[in-house]
Amino acid sequence: MTLLSDTSGNLGDIVFQGANSGGYLDLADGRRVLLSEIDTAASKVAARAAQAGWRRGDRVVLLANNGTDFTAAYLGLMRAGMVAVPVSYRLPADTVAYIMSDCAAVGVLTSPEHARLAPAKIARFDITDFGRHAGLPTNASIRPGPGEIAEILYTSGSTGRPKGVPLSHDGQLWALKRFLAVSAPAPQSTIIAAPAYHMNGLFFTTVALALGYFAISMPRFDARQYLQLAAEHRCTLISGIPTMFALMARQVDLLHELDLSSVTDVIIGSAPLTQALVDRVHAIFPNATVRNSYGTTETGPAMFGPHPAGLARPQLAIGYPYPDVEWRLVGGATPDEGELHTRTPATLAGYLNLPEVTRQRLQDGWYATGDVLRRDAQGFFHFVGRADDMFVCGGENVYPGEVEKLLERHPAVLEAAVVSVSDEIKGAIPIAFIVKSAEVEVSADEIKAFALEHGPAFSHPRAVVFLDHMPLGGTHKIDKALLSARAADLAKTMDR
Numbered sequence: 001m002t003l004l005s006d007t008s009g010n011l012g013d014i015v016f017q018g019a020n021s022g023g024y025l026d027l028a029d030g031r032r033v034l035l036s037e038i039d040t041a042a043s044k045v046a047a048r049a050a051q052a053g054w055r056r057g058d059r060v061v062l063l064a065n066n067g068t069d070f071t072a073a074y075l076g077l078m079r080a081g082m083v084a085v086p087v088s089y090r091l092p093a094d095t096v097a098y099i100m101s102d103c104a105a106v107g108v109l110t111s112p113e114h115a116r117l118a119p120a121k122i123a124r125f126d127i128t129d130f131g132r133h134a135g136l137p138t139n140a141s142i143r144p145g146p147g148e149i150a151e152i153l154y155t156s157g158s159t160g161r162p163k164g165v166p167l168s169h170d171g172q173l174w175a176l177k178r179f180l181a182v183s184a185p186a187p188q189s190t191i192i193a194a195p196a197y198h199m200n201g202l203f204f205t206t207v208a209l210a211l212g213y214f215a216i217s218m219p220r221f222d223a224r225q226y227l228q229l230a231a232e233h234r235c236t237l238i239s240g241i242p243t244m245f246a247l248m249a250r251q252v253d254l255l256h257e258l259d260l261s262s263v264t265d266v267i268i269g270s271a272p273l274t275q276a277l278v279d280r281v282h283a284i285f286p287n288a289t290v291r292n293s294y295g296t297t298e299t300g301p302a303m304f305g306p307h308p309a310g311l312a313r314p315q316l317a318i319g320y321p322y323p324d325v326e327w328r329l330v331g332g333a334t335p336d337e338g339e340l341h342t343r344t345p346a347t348l349a350g351y352l353n354l355p356e357v358t359r360q361r362l363q364d365g366w367y368a369t370g371d372v373l374r375r376d377a378q379g380f381f382h383f384v385g386r387a388d389d390m391f392v393c394g395g396e397n398v399y400p401g402e403v404e405k406l407l408e409r410h411p412a413v414l415e416a417a418v419v420s421v422s423d424e425i426k427g428a429i430p431i432a433f434i435v436k437s438a439e440v441e442v443s444a445d446e447i448k449a450f451a452l453e454h455g456p457a458f459s460h461p462r463a464v465v466f467l468d469h470m471p472l473g474g475t476h477k478i479d480k481a482l483l484s485a486r487a488a489d490l491a492k493t494m495d496r
Contacts, residue, residue: 012078016212044131045076164352269293300346
């Protein structure tokens with residue numbers, strides 16, 4: 001595939017230029033724009049950035065919702081040689097201030113509703129009209145040097161401050177080309193709802209731009225609106241994370257009314273996927289193929305794809321490594337299971353301002369992902385769990401993700417989240433939080449009995465808590481830190 005072969009090597013120059021180019025329906029303000037208009041807007045941002053006195057390599061923060069303005073600013077800054085730094089507007093102001101200081105930001109492009117989060121001492125510009133009054137630049141986009149930084153993303157770690165992940169133009173273009181090579185060409189229509197300050201939403205935005213898709217850009221995810229948009233606009237390809245699809249599955253009344261037969265491809269990533277959720281997604285989108293996607297911010301959002309021999313991918317497999325992806329599985333009981341260490345053309349050179357963390361996670365370009373994977377006999381990889389989530393219960397290793405997969409096989413369980421708490425006898429024990437299906441009743445004892453019948457006794461949940469909905473963090477992932485705190489309080493009342 002040669003779609004990106006004639007670009008400048010600048011990640012900002014990825015907008016599809018063909019005759020069948022799609023565009024955006026920007027729900028933030030109701031605008032419907034062509035890709036050519038986004039391209040022009042990005043060029044104006046590049047010109048305005050130069051007029052602001054910013055230099056090549058300067059870091060500029062983006063603090064705004066998904067939409068045309070965010071996309072144009074993101075592309076335009078990179079075209080001008082600046083480093084785009086998307087930041088979550090869900091973070092508290094002191095964390096936003098920390099990030100801006102950590103990356104040495106020279107300015108922030110923000111929407112009016114989020115401007116209050118930016119420190120007063122930093123130059124603030126309204127992202128909605130930043131480039132509208134600039135003349136078009138006379139020069140083409142800068143041609144980055146090898147390894148030149150295009151963007152810095154901040155990871156939402158469960159502990160401590162967010163870590164800055166500098167990512168290069170050439171590395172991200174490699175990941176994009178690998179993904180495009182196995183993606184459906186235009187015309188396709190899709191919805192972008194995952195936040196663009198997170199790799200999932202940002203990467204899928206670049207995919208839509210590069211392939212010329214028609215994309216509906218949601219400023220924030222709402223399950224009912226998402227389903228209505230998919231039906232109304234006859235969307236063909238959709239992407240998200242497991243909790244988004246779990247929330248869609250709860251809209252039972254709406255699902256009976258909508259025709260979602262146009263959707264032929266569903267890509268789910270950024271968090272573990274269960275067979276129960278795959279089955280629910282198939283029920284929502286009956287004509288769709290469901291793909292389990294895996295990638296990391298640090299090593300590239302696209303690492304696994306189809307089997308080179310054309311073998312069918314198992315339902316929950318994350319795929320077969322792309323060419324140029326080096327891998328090894330470390331510390332497992334067999335050579336085919338362990339923590340994934342990987343080296344790709346997209347791997348970061350080091351965390352920003354964190355030399356000790358860099359030394360811990362990077363050795364000779366090999367990145368320790370912290371994810372435990374299993375490789376099957378055909379070479380497909382499967383996600384087992386996070387190495388730092390694993391705990392020991394009575395001398396046995398327990399991966400919460402594996403317990404969650406088991407629990408979601410129960411017909412009454414819509415979502416399951418498992419955390420551990422300390423225990424004097426076992427060392428640690430599992431506690432399960434459950435969102436029940438509306439159609440089937442179940443008790444805590446029945447959940448425990450199901451786990452004992454279908455899985456190893458040591459991993460069955462010692463307590464079950466029913467929730468109306470899972471608490472979510474800023475990237476729509478389940479907030480397990482909050483659940484862990486609640487489980488710790490519960491454990492104090494348990495008679496053990």
